[in-house]
Amino acid sequence: MIPTLFRIDERNDEFEGTFTLRLCAPTGNRPAAFSPGQFNMLYAFGTGEVPISMSGSLDDDDAYVHTIRCQGLATRTIERLNKGDVIGVRGPFGRGWPLDTIAGKEVLIIAGGLGLAPLRPVIYQLLNGHHGARRVRLFYGARRPRELLYYREFERWADAIDITVTVDHADHVDRAWKGRVGVITEPLEAARISSAGTIAFLCGPEVMMRFCIHTLLKKGLPESAIYLSMERNMKCATGLCGHCQWGPNFVCKDGPVFCYGSVRSWFNLRAL
Secondary structure (H helix, E strand, O other), rough: OOOEEEEEEEEEEEOOOEEEEEEEEOOOOOOOOOOOOEEEEEOOOOOEEEEOOOOOOOOOOOOOEEEEEEOHHEEEEHOOOOOOOEEEEEEEEEOOOHHHHOOOEEEEEEEEEHOOOOHHHHHHHHHHOOHOOEEEEEEEEOHHHOOOOOHHHHHHHHOOOOOEEEEOOOOHHHHOOOEEEEEOOHHHHHOOOOOOOOOEEEEEHHHHHHHHHHHHHHHHOOOOEEEEEEOOOOOOOOOOOOOOEEEOEEHHHHHHEEEEHHHHHHHOOOOO
């Protein structure tokens, strides 16, 4: 429950209001190992703490990497920090993506907006040849071209992953954009997907995940082959405060990654 002091080793601004930090452990120590899909609680001194998913590589065992959107008091405080500043870290917490089940399967990675951040460690693992996936496809949607996350890495990813990128709209600022315009469900519906031997990982706005899940079910994917990350209302990371209770589950403790088949009745209750 006591934060460990980490030092900011590197800071990259992704786009306005969104940035990535590489956090190094105290001298002589290595941070605890994590699983893709888990999260840390980042403590901004004087303002509180916030849950942020891991977004770096497991091979970078000297640091944690987090991509953060500035949308509250704690994240606004963290946004003002720079290289060399200190931040508190608790974690890792939660249950991650089931990478031990993907050997020999086709993996669909479906992300919307900042939802690519919790899936980036999965992509790194698959790029490095871990877990023996048969094929990997990424479907990624963002609001506009200038808000595409990690776009500088796409060319390298494309060597081993089939990538489909779309944006909701491209205005006069994005005249250079020559890619798809539309919601992510459109290329997903058009894709040929086998119902057997395929597993899907989803993270993004809940409305986007709801429509993508509907599309996958129409294509014959079983509910047990669909996994989603539900990152909302987490406060303590241990299930004690109750803020993130979701049906019979606590998102911070029982998730944030859930099998759709086990949470279908709760996920489809709009008011829950």
